[in-house]
Amino acid sequence: SQQGEEDxxxxxxxxxxxxxxxxxxxxxxxxxxxxxxxxGRGLVHLILIRSNERxxxxxxxxxxxxxxxKSSSLLIxxxxxxxxxxxxxxxxxxxxxxxxxxxxxxxxxxxxHP
Amino acid sequence: xxxxxxxxKYLVTQMGNDKSIKCEQNLGHDTMYWYKxxxxxxxxIMFSYNNKELIINETVPNRFSPKSPxxxxxxLHINSLxxxxxxxxxxxxxxxxxNTGELFFGEGSRLTVL
Numbered sequence: 001s002q003q004g005e006e007d008x009x010x011x012x013x014x015x016x017x018x019x020x021x022x023x024x025x026x027x028x029x030x031x032x033x034x035x036x037x038x039x040g041r042g043l044v045h046l047i048l049i050r051s052n053e054r055x056x057x058x059x060x061x062x063x064x065x066x067x068x069x070k071s072s073s074l075l076i077x078x079x080x081x082x083x084x085x086x087x088x089x090x091x092x093x094x095x096x097x098x099x100x101x102x103x104x105x106x107x108x109x110x111x112x113h114p
Numbered sequence: 115x116x117x118x119x120x121x122x123k124y125l126v127t128q129m130g131n132d133k134s135i136k137c138e139q140n141l142g143h144d145t146m147y148w149y150k151x152x153x154x155x156x157x158x159i160m161f162s163y164n165n166k167e168l169i170i171n172e173t174v175p176n177r178f179s180p181k182s183p184x185x186x187x188x189x190l191h192i193n194s195l196x197x198x199x200x201x202x203x204x205x206x207x208x209x210x211x212x213n214t215g216e217l218f219f220g221e222g223s224r225l226t227v228l
């Protein structure tokens with residue numbers, strides 16, 4: 001079954017606003033990763049947060065992880081039109097049938113209007 | 115230089131045909147993957163190879179056969195194509211299994227079965 005589920009499915013904002021996307025998952029994890037996919041392109045890794053970390057920053061990106069709630073959020077500050085893309089969370093767990101797999105959610109489609 | 119390259123980018127074929135998609139990575143990574151992205155953008159792992167050895171084989175019809183001639187290449191051959199095989203297929207690689215690091219994706223191969 002699908003591990004990560006993103007919320008909202010679609011988000012439309014104006015340039016300069018902040019965008020927050022949420023991800024919930026069902027099982028234990030070793031790390032959680034966020035990826036961006038521009039239309040018609042491959043996925044690009046944005047940030048990785050380990051299960052013992054609570055928050056991580058990279059440029060305009062801020063990721064939080066709450067393992068007690070099995071949820072993560074991705075915040076993009078001061079959004080730009082170029083941030084328009086689909087954003088996916090993905091979880092990794094190195095036990096049992098999850099070994100070696102990165103399991104993706106269905107993504108949030110972010111549209112940033114100029 | 116493209117890190118993970120896959121060919122062809124587009125593939126249109128008739129039901130019942132056999133087709134192959136090739137993937138090469140020049141990152142020196144040990145692990146390579148095939149993912150399938152359906153029309154709803156859901157990404158699901160199909161196969162993974164580590165140093166030419168198959169380590170993940172999800173519940174994929176045996177019409178799909180991966181082949182890794184060396185650790186820089188992972189090809190996907192599909193026999194007797196069906197309408198439901200229409201999707202975007204992504205090749206990816208990682209320095210290690212994904213529980214410790216990020217995946218690098220190719221640009222995708224869009225397969226359309228008529």
